[in-house]
Amino acid sequence: MQKIICPLILLLTSASLLYPIDPNRENPTYPSKFTFERKLIFYAVLEGLFEDGVAGEALELILPDARSMTLEDAPEKTNFVYACPICMPTFDALRLYPARLPFYAQKATKYNTYGPGLSEEIMKELRGTPFQRRDAIEALINKWIQRRLDNLKITDCERDQIEKNLSAMRKKGEEMLKRFQSEKNYNGFKKYYENWKKCAACSGTSPLDRWLDE
Secondary structure: OOOHHHHHHHHHHHHHHHHHOOOOOOOOOHHHOOOOHHHHHHHHHHHHHHHOOOOOOHHHHOOOOOOOOOOOOOOHHHOOOOOOHHHHHHHHHHHHHHHHOOOOOOOOHHHHHHOOOOOHHHHHHOOHHHHHHHHHHHHHHHHHHHHHHHHHHOOOOHHHHHHHHHHHHHHHHHHHHHHHOOOOOOOOHHHHHHHOOOOHHHHHHHHHHHHHOO
């Protein structure tokens, strides 16, 4: 538990320095809008980034210019589907992660993550074609989500329900992708998505097709 809490505190502290606090910003009026599944995705990706030690080139390949907030050059459109209910919490975790500070108890080092970095095999895929890169992202997200689910103290029935809910989110995300691909000028998004075969984050988060038709 301490292993997870410490970097989160560092992230929140450094994030406040990078992005000045808006005095008008408050806690969610309706916290229920942040569903269990949405938070599951967010925490799974954030934990996965720390555990694998994703940094430098790897992070830039997954989410270029992660600090951008403008719709015009929104970086999530490179590898993620805009407004997708699975891509957005994934994107939020990826945006927060670069704001981490070096671990305070490791003053003699500049360590700010735990893992050794991604394998050369994964890096080769990330450096490949857009299709290869998104396949690598799908594999990473699947590993992180499954690890988070495995660590939850839940019954098989509860896990089935979570996976069913994730599948419903995947379905909505894939519908968003198809919408962007079919409409001629939805905020100019078609040019970003016209050659996509699937939503990588959706397929990685919910790979079980048995729930899709329900």
